[in-house]
Amino acid sequence: PRVIVGMGTCGIAAGAKKVWEAISQEIRRQNLDVEVRQTGCLGMCHREVLVEVRIPGQPKVIYGNISPESVKRIVQEHLVEGRIVKDLVVGMEAEKGTLLEGMPLLEENPFWSKQLRLVTRNCGIIDPDSIDDYLKAGGYQSLRRVLAEYTPEEVIAEVKNSGLRGRGGGGFPTGIKWESTRNAVGDRKYVICNADEGDPGAFMDRSILEGDPHAVIEGMIIAAYAVGARDGYIYIRAEYPLAVHRLMRAIDQARERNFLGDNILGSGFNFHLYIKQGAGAFVCGEETALIASIEGNRGMPRPRPPFPATKGLWDRPTNINNVETYANIPVIFRIGASEFASIGTEQSKGTKVFAVTGKVKKTGLVEVPMGITLREIIFDICGGIKDDKKFKAVQIGGPSGGCLPEQHLDLPVDYDSLISAGAMMGSGGLVVLDENTCxxxxxxxxxxxxxxxxxxxxxxxxxxxxxxxxxxxxxxxxxxxxxxxxxxxxxxxxxxxxxxxxxxxxxxxxxxxxxxxxxxxxxxxxxxxx
Ligand code: SF4
Missing domain, CATH: 1.20.1440.230 (NADH-ubiquinone oxidoreductase 51kDa subunit, iron-sulphur binding domain)
Structure with a gap:
């Protein structure tokens, strides 16, 4: 049996470390043969601290709002006596009919049923500090396939066919960006991951890095192979210490298993990855300012062109994508470009991760297919407005975005519809406002x-x-x-x-x-x- 504690920043802020200690202590005291493990953010930030119990042959049970005091009940009633602690259950994953009457099923919970978790599929499921967990979940299979079966040009063609557009806000087609860097002339090339997420209310990238760092690393290695880069940087703000820590460990593990370094998996391809911590200036999310900061200069933008694809880091051709964009890459090579392109709308393919905050009942991290409406996200998935007040507006796209009122609730969420309504996708922050907001x-x-x-x-x-x-x-x-x-x-x-x-x-x-x-x-x- 296993007990898994949600240890993303959201869980830790709600007291997950104390819950972890209390569970470990109680299991030791009762001398139980139960493993206690950590995971990242499952998305239900409003129910933290989350604790999952997995007993072989029995349904997986997720408990929410757990305190060190309620831990004893979970250990005694569930792990010792085999009874589910009904009043603490958030959801269960099981076949209908195998459950006690009245128990909530995860797949029937609208918070889950309307989501499509591709990028966040491992977040809140695997231990982000364990490369073995990532491998068991199919991790690095896409990289293996790419190195064995694809030329760099074929990788770029596949990414183009997938229709993936940059998830950092701009929405530029990723495959075309990669192609520009590949075609640019330069003796050395770089790939950079922009993890400088700084919008108020945005925590998508942090949650992905804390919950599944290897997915981003795998995406970056594939990008480096495609554009012909030997070195890469992850530019991440120092205010994300847990994400930095998990990334560092993940890079070490990937290096030990030869997913990073020289002659990766015997392919002859070399790629080295480094972390650069930023001091938290919002402008360093702009790619030319970010490059200046890595170079050791003050983080200030410069005019474009030239674009980083031709003249980037140390004036060499450089590909920059954000965390979520890279995390999509292993998905594309696992399910195939055409299946990926079948998700979403004509011009906006795949899914988008949103951080939903503000006056909404269920705050948290949600991943939805492009084209879903704002109403579905705010009311169906996130339960509507707190205290049943009236919806007033939603601020989408952070400080660069716009506020959309009620008449736009049925707007499909895709790059172009949002721009036509005076907002923008941005990186994925959604701040919901009620009737009392000025x-x-x-x-x-x-x-x-x-x-x-x-x-x-x-x-x-x-x-x-x-x-x-x-x-x-x-x-x-x-x-x-x-x-x-x-x-x-x-x-x-x-x-x-x-x-x-x-x-x-x-x-x-x-x-x-x-x-x-x-x-x-x-x-x-x-x-x-x-
Ligand atoms: Fe960008 Fe100019 Fe504003 Fe600096 S001052 S952040 S370069 S727009």
């Missing part, structure tokens, strides 16, 4: 964030965001003037059109989208009716 204050919050994070290199962003914030501050403080809304719109458009990098080019989006959909709230502030 949209002007919300816009101000995001603008404060981008103003603080502006690197100051170009005038429209450095000065323009300050002026935008001044106007918003006076509106919020009841000192708004006639004409302020027009000033916000004009200045916001100038900043978007003239800033150097994506930070400035998208920072006014929360302001402009809230004016577009909640103009009356601004007007009421200005007319001092609030």
């Amino acid at each position: 949209m002007v204050e919300l816009a101000r919050y995001f603008l404060q964030f981008t103003r603080n994070e502006s690197c100051g290199k170009c005038t429209p962003c450095r000065e323009g965001l300050k002026r935008l914030l001044e106007i918003l501050n006076r509106i919020v403080n009841g000192k708004g003037e006639k004409g302020d809304l027009d000033r916000l719109i004009t200045l916001g458009s100038v900043i978007i059109n003239t800033s150097l990098c994506g930070l400035g080019q998208s920072a006014p989006n929360p302001v402009l989208s809230t004016i577009r959909y909640f103009r009356s709230e601004y007007e009421m502030h200005i007319e001092k009716k609030f």
Whole structure:
């Protein structure tokens, strides 16, 4: 028998370490032959601490909201007496009919049934510190197949056929990006993983790295083989210590098993992978600033072109993708490009991982097929609005994204639909807002964030965001003037059109989208009716 404790950052924040100690102690005290293991985030952050009990031949049972005090009941009633602790059960995985009456089945729980877990398939299931767990789950099979059966050009063709687009926000076709780096002239080439996730409310990449680090490493090795790179870097913020720790261990293990290093699996292909920890500047998520930071320079963007594919790290051709994009690669080579391309919509293939936070009943990490509606994510999967208040809007795409009101709840979630509605996919943060949220204050919050994070290199962003914030501050403080809304719109458009990098080019989006959909709230502030 096994007891598995959810030890992602979310679980640990909810007290998983104490639960782990209490379980280990109780098992020792009772002298039981039970293994205690850890896993990453299962996605149900709202039910942490999660504990799973697996007894051979019996249904897998997941318990939620576990405290050190409730541990004794699980050990005594479930492990010793063989009775499921009904009032603590989140769900069970079993055939219908084999369960006690009234027990919730995992597959019938809408939190699970509407998800399609491809990228996060191992998160919350395997021990992320164990390469053997990853191998047992089919890990590194895609790499083996690629090295044995594919030329680099065939790898790129397969990724192109899959329709995979970058999951970091831009949505650029991954295969075309790889092809540009492959075709670029250079004596050395690099691959970089952008793990500098910094949007408020976003934790998709952290959860993937904490729950299944080998999947990202495997994706990077395949990318390196395709583009012809010998070295790779994972650029990760130092505020993610658990993810850094698990990545370091995973890289060591992969090296020991010859998935990294020289002559990988006897193929003649060499690839070395390093971690570079960033200091947490939001702008370092922009690829040219990220490259500058790895080079030891101040993390500031530079104009593009030249693009990193031709002139990147140390002026060499460089392929940059984010964590989730790389984690999709082993999936593509396991299920095949055509099956992957059959998931999602015409222009947006596969799945997307979202971090759902805010005024929603079930916060957490969800992975859904592209094309699902916002309503399905917020109401079916995440249970609707907390305390049964009214839905007001959803902020999608982080500080670069926009706020969508109720009339867009049935919008399919794909790159192009979101842009046409004035928002963007971004990296996958979804902040749900209820009727009590002041949209002007919300816009101000995001603008404060981008103003603080502006690197100051170009005038429209450095000065323009300050002026935008001044106007918003006076509106919020009841000192708004006639004409302020027009000033916000004009200045916001100038900043978007003239800033150097994506930070400035998208920072006014929360302001402009809230004016577009909640103009009356601004007007009421200005007319001092609030
Ligand atoms: Fe720096 Fe902002 Fe200009 Fe980007 S847009 S280079 S963050 S000042």
